[in-house]
Amino acid sequence: MSCSVEFMGLSLKHPVIVAAGPWARDGASIQRCVDAGAAAVVTETITLEANPVLRPRLYYDRGRLFNTKLYSDLHLEQWEGELEQVRLGQCRLIASIWATSPSELAYLAARMERMGAHAVEISISAPIGTRTPARSSDPDQVREFVRAAALAVDVPVMVKLSYEAASSPAFLQAIREAGAAGVSAIDALRGIQGVDLDARRPRMPTYGGYSGPSIRPVALAAAAILKQYSPLPLCSVGGIETGEQVLEFLMLGAQAVQVGTVLQLEGYPAITRIVRELTAWMDAHGIASPEQLRGAALPSLTPFEDIDPQPLTAHLETPCPVTECGLCSAGCIYGALSRRPEGWVLDPRLCRGCGLCAARCPEGRIRLGW
Amino acid sequence: MNIKEVARQAGVSVATVSRVLNHPELVQPETKTRVLSVMEALHYTPNWFARGLNLGKTRTIALLVSNIERGTDRDLFAGVETVALKKGYATFLCNTHGSAAAEADGLRMVQDRKADGVLLCAPLADLSGLHSAGIPCVSIGRPRDALTENCCYINCEEGAFRMTRHLLSLGHRRLVFLLDRSDPEDLRQVAAGCRRAVLEWGGGADGRVLLTENSIQGGFVAAERLLQSGPPPDALLCDSDELAFGVLKAARDRGVSIPEELGLACLTDSPLCTIVTPALTSLEQPARRLGMVAARMLFDLLENEEFSAGVPQEIILQPKLKIRRSCGNRAHISELFDE
Numbered sequence: 001m002s003c004s005v006e007f008m009g010l011s012l013k014h015p016v017i018v019a020a021g022p023w024a025r026d027g028a029s030i031q032r033c034v035d036a037g038a039a040a041v042v043t044e045t046i047t048l049e050a051n052p053v054l055r056p057r058l059y060y061d062r063g064r065l066f067n068t069k070l071y072s073d074l075h076l077e078q079w080e081g082e083l084e085q086v087r088l089g090q091c092r093l094i095a096s097i098w099a100t101s102p103s104e105l106a107y108l109a110a111r112m113e114r115m116g117a118h119a120v121e122i123s124i125s126a127p128i129g130t131r132t133p134a135r136s137s138d139p140d141q142v143r144e145f146v147r148a149a150a151l152a153v154d155v156p157v158m159v160k161l162s163y164e165a166a167s168s169p170a171f172l173q174a175i176r177e178a179g180a181a182g183v184s185a186i187d188a189l190r191g192i193q194g195v196d197l198d199a200r201r202p203r204m205p206t207y208g209g210y211s212g213p214s215i216r217p218v219a220l221a222a223a224a225i226l227k228q229y230s231p232l233p234l235c236s237v238g239g240i241e242t243g244e245q246v247l248e249f250l251m252l253g254a255q256a257v258q259v260g261t262v263l264q265l266e267g268y269p270a271i272t273r274i275v276r277e278l279t280a281w282m283d284a285h286g287i288a289s290p291e292q293l294r295g296a297a298l299p300s301l302t303p304f305e306d307i308d309p310q311p312l313t314a315h316l317e318t319p320c321p322v323t324e325c326g327l328c329s330a331g332c333i334y335g336a337l338s339r340r341p342e343g344w345v346l347d348p349r350l351c352r353g354c355g356l357c358a359a360r361c362p363e364g365r366i367r368l369g370w
Numbered sequence: 371m372n373i374k375e376v377a378r379q380a381g382v383s384v385a386t387v388s389r390v391l392n393h394p395e396l397v398q399p400e401t402k403t404r405v406l407s408v409m410e411a412l413h414y415t416p417n418w419f420a421r422g423l424n425l426g427k428t429r430t431i432a433l434l435v436s437n438i439e440r441g442t443d444r445d446l447f448a449g450v451e452t453v454a455l456k457k458g459y460a461t462f463l464c465n466t467h468g469s470a471a472a473e474a475d476g477l478r479m480v481q482d483r484k485a486d487g488v489l490l491c492a493p494l495a496d497l498s499g500l501h502s503a504g505i506p507c508v509s510i511g512r513p514r515d516a517l518t519e520n521c522c523y524i525n526c527e528e529g530a531f532r533m534t535r536h537l538l539s540l541g542h543r544r545l546v547f548l549l550d551r552s553d554p555e556d557l558r559q560v561a562a563g564c565r566r567a568v569l570e571w572g573g574g575a576d577g578r579v580l581l582t583e584n585s586i587q588g589g590f591v592a593a594e595r596l597l598q599s600g601p602p603p604d605a606l607l608c609d610s611d612e613l614a615f616g617v618l619k620a621a622r623d624r625g626v627s628i629p630e631e632l633g634l635a636c637l638t639d640s641p642l643c644t645i646v647t648p649a650l651t652s653l654e655q656p657a658r659r660l661g662m663v664a665a666r667m668l669f670d671l672l673e674n675e676e677f678s679a680g681v682p683q684e685i686i687l688q689p690k691l692k693i694r695r696s697c698g699n700r701a702h703i704s705e706l707f708d709e
Contacts, residue, residue, distance in 0.1 A: 048666075049449075049659045076666065077456035085399055100656070101525075103685045107663070130690070132707040207706075 008156035008182040012039035019260035020096035027082035036271035040092035066208030102148035125162035127190035137165035139174035150179030172230040182233040227253030243277025251297035312353040319343035328357035449661020506671035529689035530563025542604035550584035589616020605633030648695035
């Protein structure tokens with residue numbers, strides 16, 4: 001079995017890439033990603049100027065992570081020294097870059113190529129800072145940027161997309177014409193953690209990049225949409241935490257994936273774990289190469305209108321004695337669940353087969369069937 | 371402290387120490403780190419004069435600016451120096467006051483003192499002397515005609531255009547542009563951007579250019595004259611923050627309220643723009659980044675022969691509109707995002 005994949009002409013030893021972020025902010029942190037077994041590392045986004053870092057930078061609330069760091073705090077000259085020290089081995093280096101004009105971006109792309117980057121990722125849609133979402137998913141605004149960078153280098157240029165851009169055929173067409181060799185999607189969403197009611201202030205001073213497992217379903221949908229609109233190779237990003245989740249993205253058509261937030265929360269060993277889980281699953285299922293799985297789940301995605309309604313209802317074989325739970329009843333807007341002395345009972349005549357109680361029952365007592 | 375002692379303590383040859391100083395890319399990273407840490411511990415600095423004689427390099431670059439008292443020129447210098455220091459170069463500064471004679475003197479000094487390269491703001495003179503002396507040069511400022519050398523600049527024309535269009539979009543129709551008369555090339559670009567916005571807007575829009583000295587006093591006097599001589603314009607767009615501060619003072623003295631009776635904006639942002647009341651809508655000039663870009667283009671030429679032979683490169687930076695409270699904008703969202 002081999003996990004190796006090809007992405008934009010780069011040979012990767014497996015499909016797990018480290019996403020752009022502060023976990024790849026300098027030589028030492030990139031080395032930790034390499035040593036943990038990443039197939040490629042995307043640097044934190046580099047601009048022509050070192051950028052200050054807010055303190056606090058991260059906002060965290062019950063599994064939800066918000067980041068307010070946008071760009072690297074190192075100068076290009078410092079990056080030169082940092083990258084010189086990294087021993088990449090088989091790992092590939094992808095430089096994430098951003099600039100305010102096409103000529104600036106072209107210069108930066110060429111500089112990063114000279115520093116040894118095997119590819120360049122244009123961070124066009126970061127949800128932090130003053131770029132409006134409308135601008136970063138407007139094909140005309142972005143075409144010149146991508147073209148300038150693609151013309152300036154020989155290595156492949158990929159574009160990191162917001163959900164909006166990833167699901168826009170016009171946008172995908174524009175960046176392809178401009179010379180993009182691949183895309184990564186999705187970037188973090190723009191988020192506000194909450195509002196402090198007493199102070200009447202948001203819980204963070206500016207918008208943050210909202211990332212982590214809660215955005216994964218959005219990234220899955222983006223992968224499915226994008227693969228059907230565009231032939232561009234895709235590297236999926238968004239809340240990936242396990243090897244099996246990597247496989248989900250591959251089955252929706254992605255060539256590779258990027259992981260970020262999980263490293264912030266668990267540390268670099270998460271890379272090793274995810275790769276181990278991925279290979280273990282492939283081994284157990286006799287899969288010789290990720291190629292065999294690519295896009296396997298796409299054909300069974302069906303238009304809503306074409307799904308034949310089936311006469312399913314929920315079934316609870318015997319009354320449920322866990323009287324203090326009541327999740328099934330609380331969520332049943334059809335009133336099919338009621339409490340009797342012997343426990344919770346379900347009236348199939350009232351059930352409309354929505355499936356919520358079956359999905360939600362902590363004990364798996366409820367089953368949806370004919 | 372000399373190079374032999376560094377070599378002894380680092381356990382390498384004198385030639386290796388010399389390579390670390392002159393061709394660090396040829397040295398193994400571990401060796402380089404060790405030599406550099408010994409140098410640091412011993413407070414060893416190379417004798418630059420002797421190095422200059424040996425290598426034909428002085429490790430200095432020159433920056434010629436027109437007016438170092440101007441905030442943007444100071445930022446530019448800071449950007450250049452940031453990169454130069456990281457490369458182990460010193461930067462010397464010539465202030466030309468926009469005079470061709472002073473620029474020529476500066477360029478002579480560059481050659482006499484054997485600077486390794488030159489950064490020139492808005493060159494007035496013929497640069498063939500530099501070329502024949504083989505001194506690499508990057509010009510800072512929009513080229514007037516064909517691109518003959520590497521150059522970089524902030525797109526002032528586009529900045530002035532966007533700011534003017536912003537004023538028009540807020541309902542201001544009769545505009546006055548209060549511009550700095552000292553730098554003819556800047557003036558031409560800025561005025562062109564303002565006029566383009568007024569022309570494109572069409573119906574009812576009208577713009578008039580007034581020239582003044584670029585200072586708080588200049589802004590104050592110009593605004594006094596303007597406010598005395600009849601009804602004020604709808605909005606006043608100043609070249610610099612200083613001019614706008616002068617206008618603020620004149621308006622306060624005369625009881626003209628900003629932005630209700632007079633919209634006010636400037637084309638050079640500074641930290642003070644957020645301190646005054648109302649906070650001034652302005653254009654953020656990435657002058658520091660421009661200095662860094664210019665220096666990098668120069669070091670590309672100094673370090674890589676193939677760049678000198680290539681087609682001249684041009685890097686254009688975009689200024690950013692910072693919408694605040696002095697022009698009548700009330701939508702908070704405009705203060706958070708670019709237009």
